[in-house]
Amino acid sequence: MSLLPILEFPDPRLRTKAAPVEAARITDPGFQRLLDDMFETMYEAPGIGLAASQVDVHQRFMVIDVSEDKSDPQVFINPQILAKAGEQVYQEGCLSVPGIFADVTRADQIDVSYLDRHGQPHQAQVDALLAVCIQHEIDHLDGKLFVDYLSPLKREMVRKKLAKQRKLAAD
Numbered sequence: 662m663s664l665l666p667i668l669e670f671p672d673p674r675l676r677t678k679a680a681p682v683e684a685a686r687i688t689d690p691g692f693q694r695l696l697d698d699m700f701e702t703m704y705e706a707p708g709i710g711l712a713a714s715q716v717d718v719h720q721r722f723m724v725i726d727v728s729e730d731k732s733d734p735q736v737f738i739n740p741q742i743l744a745k746a747g748e749q750v751y752q753e754g755c756l757s758v759p760g761i762f763a764d765v766t767r768a769d770q771i772d773v774s775y776l777d778r779h780g781q782p783h784q785a786q787v788d789a790l791l792a793v794c795i796q797h798e799i800d801h802l803d804g805k806l807f808v809d810y811l812s813p814l815k816r817e818m819v820r821k822k823l824a825k826q827r828k829l830a831a832d
């Protein structure tokens with residue numbers, strides 16, 4: 662297994678709209694290895710989700726584990742939100758926008774369809790943190806970041822703060 666580099670805002674590659682995964686690719690050993698590498702990268706960060714877009718793979722899948730003890734690894738391939746209900750506000754962070762946290766309003770409950778890592782189809786109703794995370798990751802697949810929900814002024818402040826952090830880290 663290996664750790665993958667994570668793209669960071671404002672990298673334009675994070676704006677790519679990801680294409681659906683072809684069913685035949687799911688059984689490919691290279692694809693299964695990529696999933697394992699994404700879990701390793703996510704757990705090491707540490708994070709609760711990682712979209713393929715963040716590791717410069719522009720296909721529609723992500724890995725998620727919202728458990729306290731890394732006991733619930735879940736793969737969502739070609740996820741689709743079929744219905745949304747209610748609202749929740751959650752203070753979000755993102756591995757592609759390190760050190761920045763901001764409140765985002767999203768649906769409280771979603772119905773989602775997806776394929777698991779074996780290519781088996783599922784449909785589930787989810788809420789709370791898992792619903793937040795799925796919506797955050799699907800945004801990545803559509804080239805969208807949580808800072809896009811902030812005002813342009815705040816987003817510019819985030820960009821400057823990250824540039825400064827990188828400059829300090831480089832010296």
Ligand code: GNR
Binds near residue numbers: 715753755798
């Ligand atoms: O690790 C993560 N935590 C998190 C917290 C609140 C809302 C969303 C997330 S997802 C994030 C990992 C990440 O960047 N996934 O794309």
Ligand code: NI
Binds near residue numbers: 754755757797801
């Ligand atoms: Ni993210």
